[in-house]
Ligand SMILES: NC(=O)C1=CN([C@@H]2O[C@H](COP(=O)(O)OP(=O)(O)OC[C@H]3O[C@@H](n4cnc5c(N)ncnc54)[C@H](O)[C@@H]3O)[C@@H](O)[C@H]2O)C=CC1
């Protein structure tokens with residue numbers, strides 16, 4: 100099988116795919132796509148592609164709705180680069196408290212004459228403040244936000260978090276000393292530093308807008324390591340111009356930001372550490388292999404999780420619409436071609452569902468016959484046949 104890649108994928112991830120027997124960017128139809136921030140169009144995804152895997156967290160660069168409708172699962176690697184983003188966010192916090200960049204520039208200018216005298220008599224211009232005792236507001240307490248919140252406690256900050264999407268599984272990661280904001284306004288009013296760690300989707304476009312900026316303290320510093328588009332940069336520039344906000348640090352370049360001296364921009368390097376790139380790419384390779392070889396779905400963003408040991412000799416994975424009577428229709432096909440189902444698992448997620456059918460015996464010509472019959476069910480979007488490895 101052949102995997103098409105975009106962007107710089109860590110050599111460890113590529114090695115894992117090669118070890119599993121895949122070719123990388125060979126001159127033949129791709130079975131899978133592995134990418135990072137490449138903006139993917141639906142037309143870039145050939146019909147031969149069975150899976151699209153994002154080595155990273157954000158998947159707003161992938162046409163998920165189009166691929167879902169084609170029965171192509173999209174995967175990401177949750178948490179794979181969260182520590183890298185956490186560490187850079189902590190660096191941004193410290194740099195928002197202490198004028199480190201300006202001080203380094205000043206130190207370079209002290210060259211010549213009595214360096215010590217020039218340093219000691221001018222360093223007062225580079226006084227900062229301490230994070231200890233200040234309040235950090237964390238918007239989004241997922242893989243990144245929870246780590247940022249917990250680490251900030253160790254810097255002796257008061258931490259207040261906001262995430263209406265938390266569930267029993269995700270809430271336990273958050274230190275109980277993190278105050279849960281009852282509403283977002285409370286966080287915006289109270290915080291000296293505000294950091295945003297939410298995905299870019301339609302609901303979150305310009306989530307931080309002029310209204311929310313107006314609720315922040317004029318002395319607050321805003322940090323965005325999540326995505327451009329989540330913060331309304333134009334509104335931020337206005338707030339900074341009017342001294343209604345102290346500082347803005349963002350990982351996402353935007354022309355409107357360049358001339359405002361109270362902005363610090365980094366070139367989307369939140370996840371750019373050797374460790375994060377390795378971890379994300381190896382997770383991606385593992386998830387790709389799990390789907391292409393066994394039909395297991397791990398960390399998909401559009402199809403349900405299904406990760407089952409391959410106990411029977413054969414499997415067929417059916418990606419279909421989430422509508423009534425799919426199980427009836429699918430099992431009827433197996434009955435018609437006289438195949439005894441050993442195990443049948445079905446899970447749904449929103450408009451889509453996945454049915455994994457396991458069986459042990461297959462007669463001559465039955466592989467093609469059963470696939471043709473299943474494909475003829477109108478709500479079936481895609482399906483794949485798997486045979487247990489020796
Ligand atoms: N700068 C960089 O290089 C990187 C940026 N990112 C960005 O950071 C985002 C977050 O990453 P993770 O924490 O790994 O994702 P995650 O999926 O683990 O967490 C996101 C959290 O945001 C919450 N959320 C969604 N909308 C919200 C809203 N309107 N208000 C409050 N909470 C909301 C969700 O419930 C979830 O708990 C990613 O979607 C990606 O865009 C992630 C990694 C690297």
Ligand SMILES: O=C(O)C(=O)COP(=O)(O)O
Nearest residue numbers: 135136155156157370371
């Ligand atoms: O994981 C994410 O969401 C990121 O933004 C990291 O992007 P990258 O893989 O470094 O291009």
